[in-house]
Amino acid sequence: MEGNSGGGGGNDVELLCKTLQVEHKLFYFDLKENPRGQYLKISEKTSATRSTIIVPVNGIVWFLDLFNYYVDSSSADNNDVFSKELQLDTKVFYFDVGENKRGRFLKVSEASVSRNRSTIIVPAGSARDEGWAAFRNILAEMNEASRLLILPNQQSPESSERLVGLSDDVGAGFISGQSSQTAPSPELSVERSVGWQDEVGNLGVSKVFRADQKRFFFDLGSNNRGHFLRISEVAGADRSSIILPLSGLKQFHEMVGHFVDITKDRIEGMTGANVRTVEPPQR
């Protein structure tokens, strides 16, 4: 009953399909597209059961980050591995690490208002998290494929990319406590193209600073959708930017403040360099 009622989609096109075997489980990755856009279907199949989660296209990169986090933190023999939750549109994904006599595993479950919770469980693998790392690698392929195959007219901030709350340490009522109070979720669109010759409605408010080899430009602008802050990273000939609607600026500020705070604690506490990060290690 993969509902083909309404706009739900019987005519979904497969853009890229991969399978991954981890121990005796089989994972199917299907990047698909329907009139509503792209999504990634991940199915776990064992001999008797099959369960599936559906990841909106804008969530693939978050899945990638999270799998990197779990691969890195466990290869570093770090025992402080946290549960994470990821909100995308109307769905929430929960990431939890567990362990039993069979070994370590990562449980990813999807909860949405309309459907029952569905869960996949990814074994860490026998040696060196080969299961999680392989899973991560396929996510990277899927992410790249979706980036290359997406049509230009699907990249409007309104439909394609929507933020997205990412929280550490599953806390009581993080999702529900916040959603009742706040206005519509902020949108953060990511602009991957290079160069914007048409400076649409630049308000002339710009600032720049430098960090290592990069320069960061902050430009207020506006277009027919309203005002936004464009933050551009320029390194050599490469530049990329994010477009932040002003409706999300306050939360962006709080988010940055949060990370300033926690990194300040880590550094000034001097109780050992125990900084956790989601970034892959730079070698």
Next chain:
DNA sequence: GCGGCTA
């Protein structure tokens, strides 16, 4: 030839 998982 596993088998984990609250909704």
